[in-house]
């Protein structure tokens with residue numbers, strides 16, 4: 001296979017992000033309003049402190065009684081307690097709200113990823129998708145559960161403090177705002193500059209993951225071609241790029257953070273100095289100046305907290321843009337309903353991406369219930385035929401149909417019940433053998449629902465027996481044995497048998513086996529195929545085979561060469577014809593002998 005072209009998955013723009021945030025808020029509207037209300041009330045109780053303190057200062061000057069001062073001081077203490085209680089309750093609710101939003105986001109992300117067309121996933125590269133699935137979704141969850149509530153509290157506190165300053169005195173309130181333009185300008189500039197910097201840092205991280213995943217999954221190939229040095233250099237180069245992007249973030253923050261120190265001190269200094277002069281003019285009272293100056297100083301808390309969170313906020317935002325980007329993938333419109341289960345390939349032309357044609361006007365008509373074996377030299381296009389029949393790819397021209405409609409137009413949930421492709425890549429889920437088998441059963445009532453021990457294990461055990469999986473008898477807990485890397489690990493042959501047993505349980509109309517028994521030793525592969533053929537009797541089986549032994553017993557053999565069907569017919573006829581198949585057979589017999 002040639003290298004896949006890498007078409008990155010999209011990243012959400014501002015409008016898509018706004019839409020996503022609106023959806024998240026709307027899904028939990030009442031809790032959101034409650035949290036907002038609690039934060040505003042807590043901030044109000046906090047801002048009341050300096051205001052009341054100012055009132056006490058002025059009150060003492062204008063002859064308040066000690067009792068009155070005591071009452072106000074009591075109210076100040078009550079406000080401190082109230083603020084603590086409100087803030088604590090708000091935070092608890094806020095974190096829960098964030099957690100729920102994160103869970104919702106995760107679910108819709110996974111749902112979307114599982115519905116992505118396989119071809120798209122392949123072209124995007126597993127690194128990009130892996131980074132989005134693990135790192136990015138995690139970063140967004142952190143954003144929703146921690147950073148966003150943190151920033152929301154800070155913003156609300158800041159807003160309430162400013163309102164409180166205006167309540168004390170409008171002119172002092174305006175003075176208070178004197179330091180704000182700097183903060184606004186610096187904040188805007190930072191946000192504008194930071195967004196692409198953080199996005200590029202995330203993208204560089206994906207590249208590292210992509211390289212590491214590719215090197216690890218292709219380790220044996222890398223070793224065989226002695227490409228360790230190249231792969232290492234590639235990894236270093238990607239890591240260096242990532243380092244550069246991180247340095248960019250640090251450079252940006254180096255000038256931004258000191259600037260913010262100045263910004264939040266400026267209003268307090270301006271209020272104290274100018275407010276002092278206004279007091280001398282008799283325009284304001286000492287209590288008012290003290291109250292607004294204290295409010296200005298209190299601004300440092302929310303400003304500092306939001307500054308500290310801003311980088312995480314940016315990072316979370318960049319991650320969210322990538323997570324949401326997955327939703328921008330155009331949905332595949334698959335609405336065709338097949339009538340029956342006849343498979344036909346007519347004049348099919350196909351090529352990968354922008355590459356050259358690999359199938360050239362190829363036609364193949366597997367008959368209902370027949371076992372058609374497809375053979376041919378390496379690179380002839382056998383697996384490509386399998387992918388087209390399974391609806392993973394679409395032909396450039398011509399038609400690949402199932403029950404009279406294009407396979408690639410059939411909704412996946414319908415198609416997967418009718419056509420199953422088994423390749424050499426098998427996945428054993430970390431779950432019990434029973435659960436691994438039950439995956440194959442439809443849960444919508446159209447066929448038997450997942451079975452537990454109480455339902456009898458007959459069907460599961462029969463399916464395993466049909467693929468000659470004798471190892472099941474030795475499992476410590478039978479069908480309830482946990483499989484997976486950390487539990488009972490299956491070897492390649494066993495994993496293939498598990499995949500084949502799933503096919504029997506799924507009971508589709510058409511089964512495509514693309515070297516599906518290649519991992520099983522040639523001695524037992526024959527047994528497995530024979531018993532599988534018996535279990536799949538009546539189904540259309542298209543088997544792609546390297547081992548010509550499997551071809552001998554086929555109903556029909558199709559020989560693919562250079563993307564075309566070179567010959568078709570039963571084993572004996574093709575041998576007698578003395579063409580391509582006879583040559584392949586002789587070569588294989590020579591090897592096998």
Ligand SMILES: Nc1ncnc2c1ncn2[C@@H]1O[C@H](COP(=O)(O)OP(=O)(O)OP(=O)(O)O)[C@@H](O)[C@H]1O
Pocket residue numbers: 001002003004352353355358376377378379380381382383384385
């Ligand atoms: N994902 C892909 N992207 C680009 N080219 C591809 C891809 N998969 C296969 N090809 C190319 O398409 C042609 C047919 O490949 P295909 O895998 O169908 O052949 P095959 O007969 O199954 O070979 P083999 O027996 O080695 O598996 C080859 O030239 C191959 O390089």
